[in-house]
Amino acid sequence: MSSQTKRPLNILQNLVGKRVTVRLKTDVEYKGEMDNVDAFMNVILSDAEEFTGKEHATKYGKVIVRGDNVLFIQIADDIL
Amino acid sequence: MSSQTKRPLNILQNLVGKRVTVRLKTDVEYKGEMDNVDAFMNVILSDAEEFTGKEHATKYGKVIVRGDNVLFIQIADDIL
């Protein structure tokens, strides 16, 4: 692995402590504060809320999402 | 693998002995005490109960869940 291939991970590390939206391949979304993330996009969120549709939210405590379920992580444009 | 990529695993190790909910990609959930977990999210639960819906629970003894089936592991916010 060259240093080039680590860049996206480094940016992911900058997300720690920020509020993010994690959309899964199933289109379910989890919003919360990112506690941690690794190169496989395993994500630990606190104060997590699950959105299966726009009108429905379920509150969770802390969730550790396995990275292979992730479609994308969305953040506000001015964070990174 | 840098030390950064091990952080989520370290946090997973902190879950040993705690009660957790493991949700699979099929939406089935297993609740139990986490006996062990590794970097692939292979999970060993004791006193495991299977929930296929909110009203139905099946009691198991100990189950060793293969990590690639895992969607997320949920814990109470004050544990980690």
Add this chain to the structure above:
Amino acid sequence: MSSQTKRPLNILQNLVGKRVTVRLKTDVEYKGEMDNVDAFMNVILSDAEEFTGKEHATKYGKVIVRGDNVLFIQIADDIL
């Protein structure tokens, strides 16, 4: 691989000679005596019986199940 990531495998090795239930991702279950198991959850069962539903069992001799088909391995709570 650190020693931490081998712990679940070590526990799997303790299952050799015990009766287990292996549930596949397809929900089919195989019950039998565990002859061997490795880190990928490739499992060798002897006196194996296949359960596709609660009322139906097919007897096999020995089966070597490829690990990527496994959902979980279930054991009695007092074994490990």
Add this chain to the structure above:
Amino acid sequence: MSSQTKRPLNILQNLVGKRVTVRLKTDVEYKGEMDNVDAFMNVILSDAEEFTGKEHATKYGKVIVRGDNVLFIQIADDIL
């Protein structure tokens, strides 16, 4: 890995700062400026817009798409 296998990655790196279209295996498309990309085709887009059909666009801020969802990345012929 030989130097040959890095060529497509090098070309990907040339896309940083350019406008691209990322089509997913689900046929959803994301258009935006490429902030970064790695060898797994993990892609960071800013000013991202999601197109689920030709007439519908949703604006996002910044998205980090997990590479295993990607079908292709499309660019104008005169960029590379």
Add this chain to the structure above:
Amino acid sequence: MSSQTKRPLNILQNLVGKRVTVRLKTDVEYKGEMDNVDAFMNVILSDAEEFTGKEHATKYGKVIVRGDNVLFIQIADDIL
């Protein structure tokens, strides 16, 4: 890889020259004499017959089955 993780493979090697049934994830079965097998469960069978149902068999010559299609390999209890 420790010596522990090679045990199932060693047992697989003991199957060479024996008659086996290879069931695929699609439930199609191939019966034949095992010419060879490797750690990915790539299997070479000679005098292979394909069973898509209990009443239907198609004769093949030699087939080399890619391991990732395999559900299990079944053998008589007294072979291993």
Add this chain to the structure above:
Amino acid sequence: MSSQTKRPLNILQNLVGKRVTVRLKTDVEYKGEMDNVDAFMNVILSDAEEFTGKEHATKYGKVIVRGDNVLFIQIADDIL
């Protein structure tokens, strides 16, 4: 990896600059000039056209197809 396992890649490298057809697992085809290809069958095509059926073609500029989507690459018999 032995030198044997690189042979198909070497042949792939001979395709650079030639016109090829890339068929995806979804049966969609892309025809174009191969700009580059690597061992994962990540393919860069220029002057790419997409064929979803025999009568319909969409023109693209340059596309970088992620290799895991590829079913096969077809070429004229006299090229290699």
Add this chain to the structure above:
Amino acid sequence: MSSQTKRPLNILQNLVGKRVTVRLKTDVEYKGEMDNVDAFMNVILSDAEEFTGKEHATKYGKVIVRGDNVLFIQIADDIL
């Protein structure tokens, strides 16, 4: 990797120059002369014909099939 795990590949190399049938996971078959094959079962066939059913064949020139699509490679019993 031990020498044992390379045996099936060695046998695959013996197929070069022989006529083979490659069946894909989709049940489509390609018949042709094997120009090359590697450990992932990436296969290069010349004079390839595609069979989607028993009565229908489409002629191709040369095709390079990505190995992960392969179900099995079939050969005459007397070749190996």
